Amino acid sequence: MDRDPQLVEALRLRQPTAAERLVATYGDRAYRLATGITGHAQDAEEVVQDAFWTVVQKIDTFRGDSAFGSWLYRIVANAAYQKLRVQRARRRDLSFDEVEMSLDERGQDDEPRADWAARADDPALQAELRMVLTAAIDDLPVDYRTAVILRDVEGLSNLEIGEVLGIGVPNVKSRVHRARLFLRKRLGQYLAERVPAACGT
Numbered sequence: 059m060d061r062d063p064q065l066v067e068a069l070r071l072r073q074p075t076a077a078e079r080l081v082a083t084y085g086d087r088a089y090r091l092a093t094g095i096t097g098h099a100q101d102a103e104e105v106v107q108d109a110f111w112t113v114v115q116k117i118d119t120f121r122g123d124s125a126f127g128s129w130l131y132r133i134v135a136n137a138a139y140q141k142l143r144v145q146r147a148r149r150r151d152l153s154f155d156e157v158e159m160s161l162d163e164r165g166q167d168d169e170p171r172a173d174w175a176a177r178a179d180d181p182a183l184q185a186e187l188r189m190v191l192t193a194a195i196d197d198l199p200v201d202y203r204t205a206v207i208l209r210d211v212e213g214l215s216n217l218e219i220g221e222v223l224g225i226g227v228p229n230v231k232s233r234v235h236r237a238r239l240f241l242r243k244r245l246g247q248y249l250a251e252r253v254p255a256a257c258g259t
Contacts, residue, residue: 092134112133205230
């Protein structure tokens with residue numbers, strides 16, 4: 059099941075280049091996940107350093123029941139959560155609770171949706187949309203943010219995300235779905251305000 063048997067073996071044997079191979083193989087992905095959870099580059103760097111140190115020190119506890127990458131992501135996510143417990147301050151325009159309240163009993167969005175996809179392709183809006191999306195991701199509750207980053211940025215399957223987060227696939231699907239709804243509403247809200255203002259100038 060594990061796709062990294064040579065790396066795992068090198069880490070277990072404490073080979074001199076094993077840590078470098080770990081960073082080369084997983085450094086960027088771990089950093090993206092840590093940045094997505096903490097919201098700050100400096101915090102993410104500390105998280106990744108701590109997580110990789112933990113991986114190197116505890117490699118003998120890796121049993122191979124899941125993929126090595128899933129095990130590593132779990133360590134990175136746990137280190138990022140620990141970092142967040144220490145520092146919490148969030149700005150919210152549209153709260154996540156407001157999105158949850160607009161869901162029907164099946165978890166579906168019961169509000170009509172504006173079709174703003176064509177406006178999202180406007181090159182003049184691209185940089186602004188990236189900033190709005192980044193801020194919206196930062197405003198997600200950490201459990202939902204982690205799930206949507208692992209799914210939509212890192213490309214993990216729902217099963218792999220479940221292994222990383224220690225939850226079942228239905229919970230993964232729910233978190234990703236609700237996170238996407240929140241992000242869609244935030245982008246829609248921005249575009250509804252931005253585009254009429256731009257047309258009036």
